[in-house]
Amino acid sequence: MARYAFKAGDEWAVKLSRLAAGQDKVAGKAIYAGAKIVADKIKSNIESLPEEKFRYLRDGDQFDGVTKEQKQDLAESFGVARVDTDRNGDYNTKLGFDGYGKHPTEKYPQGLPNQLLARAVESGSSVRRKQPFVRTAVRSTKKTAQAEMARVIDEETEKIMK
Secondary structure, eight states, X not given: OOOOOOOOHHHHHHHHXXXXXXXXXXXXXXXXXXXXXXXXXXXXXXXXXXXXXXOOOOTTOOBOSBOHHHHHHHHHHEEEOOOEEOTTSOXXXXXXXXXXXXXXXXXXXXXXXXXXXXXXXXXXXXXXXOOOXXXXXXXXXXXXXXXXXXXXXXXXXXXXXX
């Protein structure tokens, strides 16, 4: 009869406790690695949005693109938030737009909110044809981001367990 004995001992217990203590660091690095891949694709999609000069619309007319200034506002305001945990203990981050455009208007004295512009470009509106740039980036990079996150987790776990 074959017999196998696993002698973990104190050394293995110490490694496991170090792994448990470092899980926040490992999760944060992995999430940022995955978010960076998606964020880079979104930024490249912003750069590839069609440009057009500002014009006043006539009945039924729509914008097909964004102005050069709006494209620059979107690119500059895009970023990744810090990693947080929710009440279930899950780690999350957000990719999004912050701030206001450079040109104030009567309706928006601080400038057009960049979140509003991004939403209108992404989903379209009554005066703008949709040009999805976020959802296409997320869809096309999902597997790559997940693979990178798994690689970072394995790498960081290996460092801790040595």
